[in-house]
Amino acid sequence: METTEIQAVMEAIIYVAEEPVKPEQFREVFPDETMETLEQALKAMVEAFNARPGGMAIREVAGGFRMTTRPEHHEQIRTYLKTRPNAKLSMAALETLAVVAYKQPVTLAEILAIRGKKSSSALHTLLEKNMVAIVGRKQVVGRPILYGTSKEFLIHFGLKSLKDLPTLEEFAQLANEQL
């Protein structure tokens, strides 16, 4: 199939998809093409799509691609939709989430040690919002629950993968400068 046609189909699929579309998923649609061909076509399509000054962008999130509006138009879109920004996570929840994201799999006691305060209610909120999931139990006395971040976490924060997070060293450096 012509590359331009493949690219057009990819764009359409990303548009209709509910979840970010993973490159492998295009393989099901184009069984005759190699993964390499598909990935190249996808990359070029995304670049070209995002280069045009349109209202939509294709972004890489949680290991897949999704089509969204551009952040710079949020005011006008909100005016049209007559909505307010979603309730955001509290700073306590964000801090707890940061600890989980960087230290996962992590227990409640380990979170407490870093934050220096009880974090069970913040963690509860995160579990409720599906940002955090139980990933297992630590093989120590009491077998405490281990927590990790979910796919929802990546989507909520627009991350390609956990590797997309800045390293902790960067924040350590910043902390040293701040204090």
Added chain:
Amino acid sequence: MDNDQDLSPDTREPFEGNGVTVRLEAFEGPLDLLLHLIKREEIDIWNIPIARITEQYLEYIQIMKDLNINLAAEWLMMASTLIYIKSRMLVPQEKKEDPEDEDIEDPRHELVYQLLEHQKFKNAAEMLHTREEVENAVWNKPPADALEDANEIVDVSLFDLLRAFSEVVRRFEEQQVMEVDHEEVTVEQMILDIRNRLLLHDTILFSSLFAESRSKRHMIVTFLALLELVRMHEVRLRQKKTFEEIQISKKKETA
């Protein structure tokens, strides 16, 4: 409701008043208060005037007590840590030849590392906050019915489900391992367990739900939990063809 939203972004900032302002959101925990004091006083973190900081810390605790704020145990633990460090500082240290050695002996260092670690994660939280703001400013709106059952996918009826369950039980009985009475699991716990699994995987196979079952009771509880999730419209059951393996996936929230 509206008020909450109006307040939320700004109340996070520590409010700098006449030195006696307490905001619990700002001073999440004792470490936050210490960081705040250190920044406000422009103190060198590697040389914290522990007596002064302890005094200020205790003042804040007093204010919070006066305001009838219920102080969690960690606030008092930190107070005792500070007082302990202060007392250790008063004990004259023998002069060491190697200045590095002296460094390690500094009773403040453990606290300093804890503060730096905490600041590090506060920065990470700040980064998440910024990302969240950006994500809140974009929309993606797929056609609601876009993924509604493609042709070859059929929704599963209650009878398919019962048949699949009896199949699982039959296979279990064939192997007939010993029925050990494990910890009793409740339907509620099982519901949480299935929800959690669906957070980690987009779809799970019906049979995999029972992979760890060692007793028939456990299987029944699992099955009831699944039925409950179906009833609450939390999960969606599908199979590619009749008699094929049933797949369980989260039902998309209708925004």
